[in-house]
Amino acid sequence: PHAKRATSSATILSGADVRTGLDSAVLQQAVLDHLYYSLGRLPAVATPANYYRALALAIRDRLQQRWIRTSETYFERGRKLACYLSAEFLLGPHLGNNLLNLGLEQAAREALTALGQDLDAILDCEPEPGLGNGGLGRLAACYLDSLATLQYPAIGYGIRYEFGIFAQEIRDGWQTERTDKWLSGGNPWEIAKPDIAYEVKWGGHTERYIDDDGAERRRWVPYRVVRGIAYDTPIQGYGVDTCNTLRLWSAEAAESFDFQAFNTGDYFQAVDAKLRSETITKVLYPNDEPAIGKRLRLAQQYFFVTCSLQDMLRILDLAGGAIEQFAEHFAVQLNDTHPSIGVAELMRLLIDERGLDWDAAWTITVATFGYTNHTLLPEALETWPLPLFREVLPRHLEIIYEINRRFLDEVRACFPDDSARVARMSLIGEAGEKQVRMAHLACVGSHAINGVAALHSELLKASVLSDFHALWPERFSNKTNGVTPRRFLALANPGLRALLDETLGASWPVDLGRLRELESHIDDPAFRERWRAVKHANKQRLADYVQAHTGIVLDPDWLFDIQVKRIHEYKRQHLNLLHIVTLYQRLKTYPAFSFPPRAFLFGGKAAPGYFTAKRIIKLINAVAETINADPEVNGRLKVAFVPNFSVKNAQLIYPAADLSEQISTAGKEASGTGNMKFMLNGALTIGTLDGANVEMRDEVGAENFFLFGRTADEVARLQGEGYRPADYLAGDDELKAVMELIGSGHFSGGDSEVFRPLVENLTQSDPFLVLADYAAYVACQEGVSAAWADQEQWTRMSIINCARGGKFSSDRAIAEYAREIWGLQSVPIQV
Numbered sequence: 157p158h159a160k161r162a163t164s165s166a167t168i169l170s171g172a173d174v175r176t177g178l179d180s181a182v183l184q185q186a187v188l189d190h191l192y193y194s195l196g197r198l199p200a201v202a203t204p205a206n207y208y209r210a211l212a213l214a215i216r217d218r219l220q221q222r223w224i225r226t227s228e229t230y231f232e233r234g235r236k237l238a239c240y241l242s243a244e245f246l247l248g249p250h251l252g253n254n255l256l257n258l259g260l261e262q263a264a265r266e267a268l269t270a271l272g273q274d275l276d277a278i279l280d281c282e283p284e285p286g287l288g289n290g291g292l293g294r295l296a297a298c299y300l301d302s303l304a305t306l307q308y309p310a311i312g313y314g315i316r317y318e319f320g321i322f323a324q325e326i327r328d329g330w331q332t333e334r335t336d337k338w339l340s341g342g343n344p345w346e347i348a349k350p351d352i353a354y355e356v357k358w359g360g361h362t363e364r365y366i367d368d369d370g371a372e373r374r375r376w377v378p379y380r381v382v383r384g385i386a387y388d389t390p391i392q393g394y395g396v397d398t399c400n401t402l403r404l405w406s407a408e409a410a411e412s413f414d415f416q417a418f419n420t421g422d423y424f425q426a427v428d429a430k431l432r433s434e435t436i437t438k439v440l441y442p443n444d445e446p447a448i449g450k451r452l453r454l455a456q457q458y459f460f461v462t463c464s465l466q467d468m469l470r471i472l473d474l475a476g477g478a479i480e481q482f483a484e485h486f487a488v489q490l491n492d493t494h495p496s497i498g499v500a501e502l503m504r505l506l507i508d509e510r511g512l513d514w515d516a517a518w519t520i521t522v523a524t525f526g527y528t529n530h531t532l533l534p535e536a537l538e539t540w541p542l543p544l545f546r547e548v549l550p551r552h553l554e555i556i557y558e559i560n561r562r563f564l565d566e567v568r569a570c571f572p573d574d575s576a577r578v579a580r581m582s583l584i585g586e587a588g589e590k591q592v593r594m595a596h597l598a599c600v601g602s603h604a605i606n607g608v609a610a611l612h613s614e615l616l617k618a619s620v621l622s623d624f625h626a627l628w629p630e631r632f633s634n635k636t637n638g639v640t641p642r643r644f645l646a647l648a649n650p651g652l653r654a655l656l657d658e659t660l661g662a663s664w665p666v667d668l669g670r671l672r673e674l675e676s677h678i679d680d681p682a683f684r685e686r687w688r689a690v691k692h693a694n695k696q697r698l699a700d701y702v703q704a705h706t707g708i709v710l711d712p713d714w715l716f717d718i719q720v721k722r723i724h725e726y727k728r729q730h731l732n733l734l735h736i737v738t739l740y741q742r743l744k745t746y747p748a749f750s751f752p753p754r755a756f757l758f759g760g761k762a763a764p765g766y767f768t769a770k771r772i773i774k775l776i777n778a779v780a781e782t783i784n785a786d787p788e789v790n791g792r793l794k795v796a797f798v799p800n801f802s803v804k805n806a807q808l809i810y811p812a813a814d815l816s817e818q819i820s821t822a823g824k825e826a827s828g829t830g831n832m833k834f835m836l837n838g839a840l841t842i843g844t845l846d847g848a849n850v851e852m853r854d855e856v857g858a859e860n861f862f863l864f865g866r867t868a869d870e871v872a873r874l875q876g877e878g879y880r881p882a883d884y885l886a887g888d889d890e891l892k893a894v895m896e897l898i899g900s901g902h903f904s905g906g907d908s909e910v911f912r913p914l915v916e917n918l919t920q921s922d923p924f925l926v927l928a929d930y931a932a933y934v935a936c937q938e939g940v941s942a943a944w945a946d947q948e949q950w951t952r953m954s955i956i957n958c959a960r961g962g963k964f965s966s967d968r969a970i971a972e973y974a975r976e977i978w979g980l981q982s983v984p985i986q987v
């Protein structure tokens with residue numbers, strides 16, 4: 157019957173454009189059209205997944221006109237293009253976001269309803285393109301959204317991983333990993349452009365030769381060549397016609413067979429070579445794994461960087477631009493050190509392939525690149541063993557040596573007789589096995605270097621990059637991270653969106669400072685009541701999700717205390733656990749002990765090889781199991797681990813939080829962005845003075861933020877003095893009892909071995925000062941409970957947290973990059 161109805165309206169609308177029409181009847185016709193012509197399905201047999209794909213294709217059609225017009229306009233206007241080079245883009249599902257940005261949600265809902273389908277169920281069918289690990293990749297995705305919304309000419313360049321971040325399953329409390337086959341059902345958003353393809357050389361050696369002008373030059377004779385093929389995804393801005401491109405590269409064998417092997421009859425060797433080439437873009441590396449020896453990761457980095465730079469040269473040639481003007485046409489941002497081989501690669505392309513001399517090429521290179529650092533953790537600053545590097549990229553090693561020779565001359569000229577400084581700053585680390593230091597290459601080859609929150613940028617200048625700061629202070633700046641309010645507020649929190657639209661008008665998603673106007677409603681009890689109702693509904697929505705995925709039942713009247721992020725010792729999920737066990741222990745010891753009931757939720761993935769992090773997940777689940785099954789406490793305490801934290805379920809989680817846990821050891825979290833997503837959705841934060849927490853607290857005021865713990869300076873001092881966790885244990889009976897309970901096997905069916913490594917880690921070395929901050933944390937949590945008891949006041953604080961979140965829009969961050977680093981101007985698009 158639905159099909160019949162649709163066919164008749166399709167007949168009525170036969171004159172409307174099935175590819176561009178925006179009203180619901182045309183959309184309905186377009187969905188049927190794609191079901192039939194693109195999927196070969198009749199509505200009677202179509203599954204929700206088929207409807208998802210048909211609707212996605214219909215929406216992509218509607219983007220197409222904007223997308224092509226955007227590229228055409230950039231080409232005609234010849235303005236500078238920002239190229240965001242990132243090994244990760246953690247995009248999250250596209251359909252809902254594109255509907256939002258195009259203003260088509262209502263029309264799509266009506267169209268699907270007319271077809272007997274529910275839009276929410278259809279949205280849920282989209283697999284997540286999880287092409288990133290966490291904050292860094294998600295930041296790149298937020299920045300693409302803002303670049304398009306602010307109408308900046310920009311392109312994202314990255315890797316089309318066949319398998320994204322692994323899917324996490326919890327078995328017997330432990331994390332297990334499953335490959336993420338996100339492409340198995342096809343990807344309706346991307347368009348393959350096999351004609352946009354570049355050769356990527358690999359291995360071999362270099363040799364000297366004399367060119368036609370009699371000059372001595374060097375060339376690279378590779379061992380192997382693979383091809384990178386472009387796959388383009390549209391990035392539609394919100395409420396504008398700009399539709400930018402995310403171009404991801406996929407590896408292919410340069411020839412589909414090794415013909416020589418084929419002709420000699422060795423078919424399998426020929427196919428094997430093809431498979432090896434294509435392995436390059438197979439899988440995303442989970443972070444927090446040591447990079448050493450990861451030949452494939454170096455291959456991935458070089459692969460996408462050279463394809464991207466070659467693409468820029470092609471665009472420049474097409475536009476008839478002079479090579480000397482490269483830096484006027486492209487601003488290339490290095491998202492962490494992963495693409496920093498670009499510095500040597502651009503030099504190679506300019507010198508070896510375009511014939512420029514060294515000085516001209518170097519001037520262009522430094523003017524082109526900017527480098528964003530995202531971490532102070534020494535183990536995350538990439539280095540490559542020299543022998544590996546030489547084997548894979550022999551020409552680049554020569555170029556890096558020459559960059560280094562000239563650079564160290566400059567260092568010696570500025571700091572005479574300081575050989576220790578020269579050794580510290582060299583691009584080649586000499587301690588132990590020689591290493592190529594990618595962060596140093598990025599600094600030397602970039603005109604701008606930035607951290608991602610004010611504190612982090614200061615710490616960069618004072619610690620890991622202090623020598624570079626001493627040499628080139630003018631290169632350094634801060635660009636505090638931001639998040640897109642479109643996906644993480646408007647899309648994730650429809651209830652709050654409706655309230656904001658009604659209260660502030662519709663422009664707040666592109667003018668987030670307007671949230672401040674909410675403050676004038678704080679004293680209106682009816683407004684507060686509505687605010688609470690929105691939160692309550694979001695908590696119910698999350699509770700339903702948690703029950704469906706874990707069986708754990710949560711009560712939306714309880715305080716929802718949430719920590720979702722990668723599992724890492726520095727993020728201190730175990731500190732959160734120690735607090736939970738403290739409450740549990742108090743309840744067991746003094747049944748009359750009273751506090752407002754709380755549901756503690758955790759989510760996040762551990763790197764597959766990071767055993768301590770995996771044990772923390774096991775402990776969360778073990779504590780959850782014990783507490784949730786104990787009638788003496790489960791009326792006031794519940795704990796749940798939400799499996800497979802992803803952008804998709806994050807959109808349910810942030811809007812449901814009352815309390816956001818941002819409790820990293822001060823000085824370790826570069827910025828954080830989850831903290832901002834919680835804040836914008838009205839959660840209060842309990843946190844340390846770390847990363848962007850510092851600026852969030854400045855915005856909301858000390859009275860609206862639960863602060864605890866040692867500062868970065870105090871942490872450094874304590875560690876410098878020789879920190880002894882045993883001292884804290886000895887001085888705190890409650891903490892001691894908590895550690896003993898965990899060590900005793902109480903949460904592990906009597907098995908006292910399983911958590912011993914964690915207990916020993918904390919009591920003997922405690923590298924992230926969990927025990928040192930424990931007492932302050934527990935006391936601060938008591939303050940949270942007291943504040944929660946006054947719901948009217950809590951609601952005021954919740955409103956203020958949202959109202960003062962405007963600074964943390966990625967639009968603000970991108971406008972700063974555009975103005976202060978890229979020299980970019982917006983180019984309005986008209987369709």
Ligand code: 9GP
Nearest residue numbers: 291292530531825826827828829
């Ligand atoms: O750990 C940082 C996180 O604090 C920050 O918010 C994010 C985006 O800037 O980057 C993370 N860093 C990495 O993932 C690796 O350097």
